[in-house]
Amino acid sequence: MSYRIPIGPYHPALEEPYKLELICDGETVTDAVMNVGFNFRGIEYLAERRNYLQGITLVERVCGICSNVHSLSFCQAVEQLNGAQPPERALHIRVVLAELERLHSHFLWSGIAAKLIGFKTIFMACFTLREKVMDALSAISGNRVNYGMNRIGGVNRDIADPQAVLNILDEMEQGIAKTIIPIFLNDKTVASRCKGVGILSREHANAMGAVGPLARASGIVQDMRKAAPYAAYDRFQFNVPVETAGDVQARLVVHALEMMESCRILRQAIATLPSGPIHTTPPTAAKFKVPAGTAISRVEAPRGEVLYQVTSNGTDIPERVRVRTPTFMNMATVRATVLGQELADAPLIQASCDPCYSCTDR
Amino acid sequence: MTTETVDFASTLQSLGLGDGWVWNKGSWWLAPPDATDVRATAQRMIQLDARFVAITAIERADKEIRIDYQWDLDGRLLSFVCATHDGKIPTIADLCPAADWVERETHEYFSVEFTGRKTTAPLMTRAGDPLGINLHTGVAK
Numbered sequence: 001m002s003y004r005i006p007i008g009p010y011h012p013a014l015e016e017p018y019k020l021e022l023i024c025d026g027e028t029v030t031d032a033v034m035n036v037g038f039n040f041r042g043i044e045y046l047a048e049r050r051n052y053l054q055g056i057t058l059v060e061r062v063c064g065i066c067s068n069v070h071s072l073s074f075c076q077a078v079e080q081l082n083g084a085q086p087p088e089r090a091l092h093i094r095v096v097l098a099e100l101e102r103l104h105s106h107f108l109w110s111g112i113a114a115k116l117i118g119f120k121t122i123f124m125a126c127f128t129l130r131e132k133v134m135d136a137l138s139a140i141s142g143n144r145v146n147y148g149m150n151r152i153g154g155v156n157r158d159i160a161d162p163q164a165v166l167n168i169l170d171e172m173e174q175g176i177a178k179t180i181i182p183i184f185l186n187d188k189t190v191a192s193r194c195k196g197v198g199i200l201s202r203e204h205a206n207a208m209g210a211v212g213p214l215a216r217a218s219g220i221v222q223d224m225r226k227a228a229p230y231a232a233y234d235r236f237q238f239n240v241p242v243e244t245a246g247d248v249q250a251r252l253v254v255h256a257l258e259m260m261e262s263c264r265i266l267r268q269a270i271a272t273l274p275s276g277p278i279h280t281t282p283p284t285a286a287k288f289k290v291p292a293g294t295a296i297s298r299v300e301a302p303r304g305e306v307l308y309q310v311t312s313n314g315t316d317i318p319e320r321v322r323v324r325t326p327t328f329m330n331m332a333t334v335r336a337t338v339l340g341q342e343l344a345d346a347p348l349i350q351a352s353c354d355p356c357y358s359c360t361d362r
Numbered sequence: 363m364t365t366e367t368v369d370f371a372s373t374l375q376s377l378g379l380g381d382g383w384v385w386n387k388g389s390w391w392l393a394p395p396d397a398t399d400v401r402a403t404a405q406r407m408i409q410l411d412a413r414f415v416a417i418t419a420i421e422r423a424d425k426e427i428r429i430d431y432q433w434d435l436d437g438r439l440l441s442f443v444c445a446t447h448d449g450k451i452p453t454i455a456d457l458c459p460a461a462d463w464v465e466r467e468t469h470e471y472f473s474v475e476f477t478g479r480k481t482t483a484p485l486m487t488r489a490g491d492p493l494g495i496n497l498h499t500g501v502a503k
Contacts, residue, residue: 209460227437
């Protein structure tokens with residue numbers, strides 16, 4: 001006999017609005033129906049009715065976790081249109097912010113995943129480390145979320161104390177290397193909940209356009225920081241961790257290894273932080289007008305590729321702002337990954353794609 | 363990062379689209395004088411193991427909608443510029459499942475009808491909500 005089990009529209013684990021209806025035969029999931037849009041705010045519509053400076057503030061509110069990548073992508077697209085070239089120091093600062101944001105997002109997801117697995121000790125460990133990242137972000141930008149760092153032609157604030165960022169990296173790397181990675185890789189409890197669970201094959205991931213750690217855990221080598229470098233990423237050495245199992249455990253491992261790579265990038269970005277200005281000279285009164293044309297910017301957000309396409313008609317208000325977020329692509333894979341799985345595993349499986357509903361709905 | 367590097371020039375030739383590409387501000391663009399066959403292009407991109415990235419709809423002065431199809435080929439962003447005819451354009455969701463949600467939201471935002479779809483269920487809005495909610499001009503249906 002089939003049962004229809006609704007989860008949501010307020011997800012109990014992720015604490016975000018989203019509805020998943022699972023059709024089960026006994027304990028086995030035989031189908032799933034997803035409903036999104038509960039967070040729909042019409043960001044694209046709003047961005048096309050505000051000037052470019054207001055647009056930066058607006059798009060930073062697409063998401064509370066990866067807010068920086070939205071303003072970064074938007075500014076990069078506009079910089080292509082108006083020819084503004086951010087100074088080298090600003091490009092390094094953009095990398096520092098982006099990697100700190102990736103770290104706190106990955107710690108957040110790892111902690112939530114650990115909690116769903118039933119491993120609350122790791123949840124606490126992840127959130128303890130995440131607080132240090134949040135402190136660093138707060139020290140640099142003055143904010144724990146919505147940092148307000150990006151501007152067209154550079155960044156708004158300098159890093160006053162680069163050494164303070166380096167100081168937290170030792171502790172983070174130690175925590176990741178000695179606690180998180182060994183447990184995600186070798187712990188029997190984690191393996192029993194995650195190994196072979198919620199498999200997304202490489203073929204299916206590609207067909208669904210999956211991006212970010214979800215795709216990389218299914219064997220797809222894809223990272224905008226390497227494939228189409230932006231900011232100062234082409235100056236730094238780092239690896240793109242890839243796993244091929246495509247299960248929940250592979251996603252855990254990819255996230256953990258990526259945190260180590262973020263620390264590695266941060267060390268290089270801070271060590272080679274050049275002197276000089278952090279933004280281009282403040283423009284004249286014509287600053288609000290952007291030459292006509294279309295530009296596209298792609299950034300590797302914590303959850304994968306973000307795309308901004310900005311079309312200008314020569315005025316101070318963009319004609320079109322297209323925002324394609326990573327979770328918009330990744331969410332649709334959930335149906336495939338829960339089919340044939342145990343009902344009890346469904347919350348973990350759907351959370352393992354690291355969904356952000358604010359990004360999805362915009 | 364990649365183990366294989368795609369020969370871009372050869373790839374474009376294999377697409378039958380060797381000429382007309384323009385690199386401009388973040389993407390390779392192809393805007394042929396006649397409308398690109400979106401389904402044939404999608405099939406070619408899938409054969410090349412390209413990754414579907416996005417569909418971007420932009421209003422035109424003649425009330426039709428410009429539709430940009432974006433694919434990633436080995437890190438290169440390829441944008442195929444197409445347009446609706448009488449507000450319609452063929453679906454590619456049956457060829458490329460990744461396009462399903464994008465077509466559904468484009469239908470909601472710009473009232474574009476993707477022909478050949480069995481259904482176009484609401485994604486961001488709810489059943490009965492008006493279509494074309496992102497249109498600058500015209501009245502949402």
